[in-house]
Amino acid sequence: MTTAPATKTRDPDKWFKSSYSNAGGSCVEVRMTCKNVAIRDSKDSESHSPTISSSPPAWSAFVQVIKTL
Secondary structure: OOOOOOOOOOOOOOOEEOOOOOOOOOOEEEEEOOOOEEEEEHHHOOOOOOOEEEOHHHHHHHHHHHHOO
16 A cells, blocks of 8 residues: 655645555545544545544554555
């Protein structure tokens, strides 16, 4: 999975999709700011869709573990 480092400040209105995303829509989208990482289902990417929030350090740790699987 390729994502931008969580320590960088990104456009808070911009969502990023995983580089492993496929045409089947089985993926997540991520929006990063310096204080928060929001994660949502790419199949339900409207502004009202539910999100899960994480701190940037927790997100970075999660991504590092996923890369080892």
